[in-house]
Amino acid sequence: MAAHAPIAAQDLQSFGDESQRSRSDSDILVSEYHAVPLHVRAQAEAWELPREEIQFANVIGEGEGGIVYQCRWRGLDCVAKKLAQDSNASAEYADMINELSTVSRLRHPNLVLFLGACTKGNGPLIILSEYLPGGNLADYAAKQRQLKSRSRGRPSMEIAYTWCMDLARAVCYLHNCTTPVIHRDLKPANLLLTDDLRLKVSDFGLCKTLLKDSADGKPYKMTGNKGTLQYMAPEVIQCLPNYNEKVDIYSAGMIFWFIGMGCEPFEGVGAEVLSQWIASQGKRPPLEEIAMRSSRAFSPSCWLGEEFGSLINRCWDGEPELRPSADQVVEELELIWKNEKFGYCQSSFAVSFC
Incomplete structure (x- = not known):
């Protein structure tokens, strides 16, 4: 060389x-x-x-x-x-x-x-x-829960898909940079909102670039326990010898759940118990209220469908290689939204909460 x-x-x-x-x-x-x-x-x-x-x-x-x-x-x-x-x-x-x-x-x-x-x-x-006047997604969701306790402040289907798509496109861009960037600390508090409620990713203090090994072309992988526990991939919690960009996909899956439900995953569970649940026992938050249209807990405008639930389930898979790539997440979200919009909503993007 x-x-x-x-x-x-x-x-x-x-x-x-x-x-x-x-x-x-x-x-x-x-x-x-x-x-x-x-x-x-x-x-x-x-x-x-x-x-x-x-x-x-x-x-x-x-x-x-x-x-x-x-x-x-x-x-x-x-x-x-x-x-x-x-x-x-x-x-x-x-x-x-x-x-x-x-x-x-x-x-x-x-x-x-x-x-x-x-x-x-x-x-x-x-x-x-x-400066983004909408604040961060975590604070915004908390305010919505107080204002709309009946629906727990869950966003409408249209807003939920828009936020998920905004996040997925940001991650797709990062992972497809010439030298890929791994955020490593994706969570609602690091997702900021514009005045018209579009989502942007912030806080790159824990990010890493992923170089390729000049000898065999394989990506370097990383070590270290970084991030926020509820949104942290099991391989990071366990401090396994190496991990890669799929840690962001896991975090995105948890955030998709947060967006769909309007609340934190595993709320109120202590750190030690939560670490065991996620890393050792493979526990994940329930998907029924997001995926099942037969649920009567929320307005139909809040249901996100089985395909969306299936995507979340694959994003937070315990095996990193089984998680979809960021490109696949974007493609699937676009397809799911087209299918949902055809049967649910013909209007342009508008801010509304159920």
Whole structure:
């Protein structure tokens, strides 16, 4: 294999478009890309922002890794994620650098838009992204349960399929990047809503790129217990020697169930018991109320059908190789929705809850 020269700042322009490179070239280029100093990437890709341009407002989220602010930047309402402590050696810093390295090269309608970052000067690392007024899906569903207790706030069939499709298309894009991206922390709290209730994926702090082994062409696989337990694949819970992009498919299946039911899977179950249920006993949430049209618990507009239930069941299969690919999930959702729409609804997308 021919040797590759180190990447210069001007060469980084070629990293912006995932579609222009073969996967064999990308395996080498991406590893070199991550070795380039962050400030060089920022300058070459034009996403370094002057700190003084960001006008911070109220805190909208806080965790171990950082503080999330609503802010204004160049006339736009934005969200700024600021590192909690200004330490380049912290694990939180490493997570934010990982997130920044990934989101700065991704573009898709169902991913929260990256606007830029502050990596230079005195002060903590800051990542700036678009502001979505609908909040996250977990909080939205909780409010709907309070407002519409009779139906538990379950969305209509049309909205449910739209959200599932938005998520599936985002995952399909990530998994089909020239160097595939695995999110690893898909959950309702990381799915944000626009003002017209379309869904976008956020929070790439735990994501990983999946390179291919130059010797045999097989994908590298990952280790480590990352994510949120209710949405975590059994192979991750068990800390098995390796896993791949199918962990996102498992999480998507759990989120599909959440969307269909309007509540968290395994709500109220302790972490230790839940780990045993999922990983050792293969337990999954019940599908009857989602799939069975004979159920009288909810309005007919909330039933999602047996085909949808079957898709969920395959997404959360205990054997990763039996789970569908993201491409297959998108194709099946499109087909299921066409069939359901033909017999159920001829209207265009409109926000309504049963």
